[in-house]
Amino acid sequence: MKSHQQYSLEKNNSFAIIATTPIIYFPKDDQELKLLTRVTQGSFYILGEGSNTLFVEDITPVIIKPEFLGISVSETNEYYEVSAACSENWHDLVCFCINKGINGLENLALIPGSVGAAPVQNIGAYGVEIADFIESVTWFDFGKNKSQQLTNAQCQFEYRNSIFKQHLKNKGIITHVTLRFTKNWRAKLNYQGLNRLSESCSAVDIMNTVIGLRNSKLPDPKIIPNAGSFFKNPVVCADQFMLLKDRYPELPFYPQDNGSVKLAAGWLIEKAELKGYQLNGAAVHDKQALVLTNIGSAKGDNIKDLAIYVQKTVFELFEISLQPEVRMIAKHGEVILKEIN
Template sequence: MIPAQSSETRQLNTLAINAKCPALYLPESIADLKEIIRDLDAPFYLLGEGSNTLFTEDQTPVLIKPKLMGKSIRHDGDNVFITVGCGENWHELVTFCKDQGYHGLENLALIPGSVGAAPVQNIGAYGVELSDVLYSVQWFDFTTFDVKEMAAAECQLAYRDSIFKRQLKGKGAITAVTLKLSTQFVAKLGYAGLNQLPADVSAEQVYQQVIAIRQSKLPNPDDIPNAGSFFKNPIVSHSVFEQLIQLNPNMPSYPAASGFKKLAAGWLIDQAGFKGIRFGEAGVHQQQALVLVNLGQANGKDIIALANKIRTEVHKKFNVLLEPEVRFVDQHGLTDIDKASQTCLNQ
């Protein structure tokens, strides 16, 4: 399969980071994907819509951007099982399901990215996570070239985590996702901004409210390049939380697993004095401190340097270490913030 010509990545990631791409492949089928992986003898990275990706160096690995599309739907009583190609746009899927009367995704409206990337991060917002509706994924194994169905439990979904970020990292690709939705709408209104809606609210109203909230808080990448929430909301033990809340009585928090509390990373960053701050071409959004933005011609090193300043100051102030939600990609593939930072220092 001949790769599409590509010399730069600015249009391939929502942070608009420009780097040289040696080759970009756009497989439209399992056969295409098999051919690419079989014949490729170079580091590569699977790219969705680039909404959660930071290219950290001046060159990327070979990029493979799957374009497997399509939907199939099966009804079983009130349940609706919808299987969707990994290349489909997530928000367009949410809109389609809402319009068809297939419910469960309304709180996940306007999350950027592709359907195939959703299980990797276990995307979530406003009290709902993908794990609430995931039924299975189709997984293409890079070693055997087989496609197998993995049940939701096998995916080991957790807060912004999954088996695809750990044991199966770099070992295959999600080619399709099956969701279990319902024709019966049950509103989930526990989060601020939704809890003011009436009890008899419609799916359309929840969907529109989620979009309105997101648009009021998060900048459009088309206007200000960004990757959405740059850091995960940290999860701490109850004992750590009690110490923090005594010193910071107004600190927001959210329920987490038993014995733990989830903190608001944006609030921590704001309290550390970074909201609206600019460092060269990189900055922190003036309305949402959790969002790092490209203010012009920032490169990966600029974003990393800013992220490290934030992590250092938040840790000094609260003794809480922020972990990036964004995925770091160097010329060899996936990396982490510590390795990326060291590389930048050595260059």
């Protein structure tokens, strides 16, 4: 199996943080994964394209970066099924499907990263989540040293969450993802920005609109290193929401099925007057407050310190403890920001 010692990860994370791993392994199939049993008993991190990862120390754990490639398509009278290997690029998969007339992923165009990471936080955008299409996930279990199929229900998908971030964290690797698309496709246009398109528009129209909107709103990590939304949108109970709405009538909100209410983390950060705020080479983006950026020579812990400052300032104003969406990785494993309460 391909591997390297003392490997620089600067080009493998969208924050462009300078960090080195003692060793990186590039398994390309199940046979090579089986050789990693001893590695997976210690501290390690699975890396896709690093667009949801912040290395907070100069040294990282051992890295496993799979190099599984390939896409296959099958169909019945009612649906298409597309199976993609984990190291395929997500946006390339979206384009592959749309070019073949397989519609469904258009709202999820241009999300950075790999196919294998997409189910981990149940990627979503413009009113759609990958969970809407997942038929099954092929999971290589490090304990059993073999693969198994997990159904959609077994993946326990929620908003930016799944079993892969919880019970199965660090217990295996997603090697393939199988998606199912009905041939009876309907455009999903209820999200702000897409509702100006007509019901008869094509998936290509939607994809192009999503690409245009994303390019106009989000900083390109190749120019301004970042990892997209740094924090998850918080969900609060109805009582807390009512109190906030009294104080801030303009507060944007999204009622949830269980009576709780989702709020926009970006709005809270902006209201706390943190847009454009800078600290030691790290910054809150001046157009999109939910995005933290490396504006030059920030180290990973400078970005983490800024995140803690944002979390504290937002809490002081709203009594809401923001939680990171980005995974923060130190030498000995993941760092979890404490909830403030």
